[in-house]
Amino acid sequence: MSAPLSHLDLLEAESIHIFREAAAQFRKPVLMYSIGKDSTVLLHLARKAFFPEKPPFPLLHVDTTWKFREMIAFRNKTARDLGLDLIVHTNQDGLARGINPIDHAPSVYTDVMKTAALKQALDMHGFDAAFGGARRDEEASRAKERVFSFRAAGHRWDPRKQRPEMWRLLNGRLGSGETVRVFPLSNWTEKDVWRYLAREKLDVVPLYFAAERPTVERNGQLLVVDDERFKLEPGEHVEARRVRFRTLGCYPLTAAVASEASDIEGVVAETLAARTSERVGRLIDHDQSGAMEKKKQEGYF
């Protein structure tokens, strides 16, 4: 007898199962690649699911033009090294209107440069299914999310009309105008993602590891200054601090944490001992009550 499967083995197998079901049932899937640690795990699992073939779908990155430069470099290298198709989409209309995370409220910026941009990209290419790295442990409204999450025409999510899922059966039959978001990491936690990155020896964006970075303290959060577009408010000054990120998004909207964890073992140790959840560093979630649920109803990933 072999040893029983560990919890990471079980999670990995479940994710592979979901990838294969979705690829078999949907006409034109795409993998939402957001460059972060969850996307790294997602992509790795996709490669496992279709071995010895390549994943039978392209990667899609919705580029707000406000991602950290190291993220973009990592994205391009990953697609090149693995020989995968990468589609990069930016909401050109939003760009022309100058919508940015510094002058506009996070909710407006997110709506235009992320939510609307994603819908544009999905519609433009006619994707009927999009894999995402969302996890149910991230946030309260995501705790109720399905593995196959159906969106009505216009990509709207209605929490009251979600399809029941039973046993391991996944029903991917689409109604008219419907599309689906597929979440293979539904049952993973933040800790699992780090444990798995370490176990599988996967590279991640170096921003996840502690280094001296130019930072500004604002409203009790540490922001990293990634380029000259960052505007200092009166009384603020840039200071070098040893920081890393637990979650990566657009740089003025993602807070860093002080840390000495400069490699993956260090990050895993910190994560296992962490006292706050990762979305504390995501400023958009705190914008209004029930913020994430509202964003989801509007089509945010």
Add this chain to the structure above:
Amino acid sequence: MTALTRIDEAGSTPLATASLNGILRVLTCGSVDDGKSTLIGRLLWDASDLFDDQRATLERGRRIDGGHPDYSLLVDGLVAEREQGITIDIAWRYFDTATRRFVVIDSPGHEQYTRNMASGASHADVAIMLVDARAGIKKQTRRHAAILDLVGLKRVVLAVNKMDLAGWSEPRFREIERDFQVIAARFHFDEAVAIPVSAALGDNVARPSDSMDWYRGPTLLSHLESLPSRGAEAAGPFRMPVQTVLRQGVDFRGLAGTVSSGVIHVGDPVVDPVSGRAANVKRIATFDGDLRRAAVGQAIVLQLDTDIDVSRGAILAAAEGRPHPARDLGTHLVWLSDTPFDTDNGYLLRTATDLVPVSAMEITSRLDLETLAEHPASTCAANDIVLARISLGRPTALDLFRNAGETGSFMLVDPISGATVAGGVVTELAGAEPKGARKAGVFVLSRDNLEGGLCADLGWGAADQVEFRRRANEVALLLSAAGIAVELDLQS
């Protein structure tokens, strides 16, 4: 904290690769009044690695009688639920103790959400049923037991809550325990345990109670920690529903799937029950290298020593006790849709990886959720649990649910909206009748019907044949929606 400490003590295990010993999925069911969300919140609060910001949110939140935090706020996620103070959908929560991952699946208690509870229960390894010690067993407890039994739960725990409000009374607990055992005996549970708890105060949830020295059993948490992890029991005949075919060059044609039951080794014979064709396993391939053996829960790719032309929808099985190529099914199902069952509506039956047109379906009886008696019936609507006979447009491989759960369960799908209208289990199987013995008035849609016109553009390649079957299914659906009983005969 527990996981970190334990790993450090183990010393030799590098922290970075530490993994937990398996996963246990725990369903909680009961009504709001029974304190279900409070119990889960309490488990998270006392036993888990809950984050400080989550704890702070709770501390800031409203307080309930006695001044302690409202633990239910950790659980009720959707705005609508917080406003209504009820739980309308299942919610998933994750926490780790030193030894394992717990997944708490919280399901709504109200009768109008029976379907949500059934969905949640189908994912669980064990169910905690909650009752208020003052009220004892209610009709709802019986209804929940019936649903748990339907979806195949084998282990149930009765948490007798609010013992503090029942004077910590042993006689009261024993009375409820006896009532519970009477109900449990009606069903097919392997294990049914009652535990007296106070979720609000934490007694017997994660720590033993100081107020009930008459109780010598485990706390709720220690009981859950003693149960086997999912995937730890590899008993049962080998089954692997084929999800897709993966190729490399001209030599490798791999059948990809997840082992849903039993164990497979290189060299073992496997059979496709529908065609009856057999072959031996040549390779068990994975991204991380070939395996010599794979067991239930593992996602693999099987290469066979002879190409027996199986593809998505087939089940590879051990030759002994193979699934039936079933055409007529006796089923037990829960209706999930707001739209009632309609004999004129075509339905599709989704099995593990197959999607088959239903040619005829008849409801025979409905479970009275008050009395648990079966009454003759011909209709069913949302939340109803019924027995139904289903005839399929073509045979597909199925097991009896009690023998192999994953290959004995199904969902019914509305072909137009795509909605999942019911979830069910197979209780009886009858195979395909011999050719020529078909019932009068049934139109047989054959390969010849389709090849000349609709599918004239398709060849004999694998992709074309998948498309051929898809078109045949769609035609069968349209015909059955128009009131014509139809059977598919796609053998060449």
